Amino acid sequence: MDLALSEAELELRDQVRRWLGERLPRSPHPEGPEERFHDLLAWQRELFDGGWAGLSWPRAFGGGGADPVQQLIVSEELASAGAPEPANVVGIDVMGPVIMQVGTPEQQARYLPAILSGEEVWCQGFSEPDAGSDLAALRTRAVPFDGGFRVSGQKVWTSWAQFSRWCALLARTDPEVPKHQGISLLIIDMKSPGIDVRPLIQMTGDPEFSEVFLDNVFVPRENLLGDLDRGWQIATTTLMYERGPYIARRQGYLRTVAERLMPMLREANESLRQEAARALTDVEALRFHTYRRTSELQASGGPPGAETSIDKLFAGQTEQRLFDVAFELLGHEIASGSDAVARDWAYHFLYSRSATIYGGTAEIQRTVISERLLGLPRGSP
């Protein structure tokens, strides 16, 4: 057992470091959502031109063909350099892999290249007002209609919907069968008539996610992704793909946050220092746990399973614990909003509150862990 990187891996790390040294934008993030999103998109173009976008994708689809350890190295370097998240994260981490797995050759040729380059941004139409944690209760209907479907319903928490070209949407295609069956995954053209996107303002002040209303939206049959009525299986297995890259980036980001806090803790009182030491320990534990997971994945070659719920649960808690320390330390400035740095801490502190909610709440993760990993009996969910 060891943590040593091979010659080739070290070379890759140096390569991405050099590239970041030259290309990473130094300007602060712009204020407006539109400007901010286009900033992120420009960053994704940079990544694409540098050959770093879709590193994990197979070469056959224009990706880098990187193995899990190589992906981890690049994700860590990007995060510790303070690089922003790629704008098209849904496309690259979630929908790209889904299209590769279950898409037709035509769909693969049509959609994949534009995901990589960032030309076409994707969003995810999964949650609904009455189908959050109980996602399978979704009620958006897709009714067969002349060479395709007519889709009506409402989606919510759809990130970057206002800037997206395509939406991967779960809709009920057979209401007569049990709720986990009869759901299909459709590719919706966001320019279609009948779509109304209404941005929701988050606690942070950002309109990052939206409500999406669909009124009789026509979707051609060739936009069905995978088999009819198999959307639930596709959605649940592929959601796990998103976890690996997300955790790799997140733990790298949390280490940069810890790094900024640590010098300020020298003069802090002993009880805060102790709590900060525990938070830092959690950050390091998350890091080495990520390494262990990556190493297991590299060896097994298999897809990630329910154990990713452990990683997601702990990552969310670690983020909150670390920002709780930040608030204890800087609460006075954060509350006053006295300068740009204080406002930046406020933004990230507030954002951290969502870490145990998005992508499956902490409660849902605990249910998955207890039932699928520990084998405890199912109950009322």
Place this chain on the structure above:
Amino acid sequence: MKFHVDGELADLRSGAREAMAGLWTVRSLLEAEHRDSAYRSLSRLGWLDSIGDGHHAGPQDCIRACIVAEELGRAMAPVGFAELYAARSLGLASDASGPLADGLQAGDAVVAALAERGGWHPEHWEGRLNDVDGTGTKISCSGALRPDLVVLACVGAGGPDVMLASVEGLEPNAGLDLVRPNFSIRLREVCVLKRLRIEQPAAAIGRALDLGAVLAAAEAVGAARKLLAYAVEYAGERQQFGVQIGSFQAVKHPLAEMHARLEVGQSLVYRAALGQTESGPRRELSASMAKAYVSEITTRLAQVALQTFGGIGFTWDHSVHLYYRRILHLREAFGTPAYHTTRIARLAFDQGVRL
């Protein structure tokens, strides 16, 4: 990078688990004669031997020792493995020619006399020992069940020192861990056989304490895994309100939470094991992080397990309390969470040490 258990390490784990499963039942270990025979079997089969040769041990030796420690913890072995290992690492740190030249033989029944009432680390030691007299007491001395030799680290005339000693008529304490006796040793009663010639004894003691902390954490992970498995099994069987109690979120979620945190802790222990042959403050930081994290999470886990069992877990006849006692014992061994957390703060915040 290959940072998970498989191949040879997985074989070591399953071999250890299988071997120990056949040697004793946990309940039987409440009796001294069964403890003695279990200890003799472990020793005879080589599970207690030092893996690697002390300060020449490499990171892989540490990892292997960690995996054995986990299995010993899981099986509630009647031995202070972390103490035994720390004692041997001190015995072998001597400059005398030949690794065992100072009189320590593989398989010797030794205990490590390290802790004092003030704590496990030399800065907390108030006892003194010189050629004429000794004052103070070593507590929580552990390792072999019936020790022939004591590896004693204490403050001598010239500062922290390490020696081999014998003590007449050692009787075990009625400690919290009923399966693993510990001894108190009054410094005026020890008979020093030999001062170990160690170039920098204070540094060697520091290394041995960190190594012991990591192995104690590994033992605690093993014990906690077994305890969690018991609790999960019980939650899947016990019925109330007409259903298994494990179907209630109030019961299953805390168990899931503990499983998640224990898995993460396991990764931190492996990192620390790899770090114990590094020199300097990174070694200290990795040991303290693993020990602090694991001590806190395993005591929480034991509490959750007790709660899952309800009244039956509070009875003498059920094995839950034996695991709970072991986990509490290991929490204190080689430094409390508070000690290690304070050290993490000093290393990381004041000295800028990073893993």
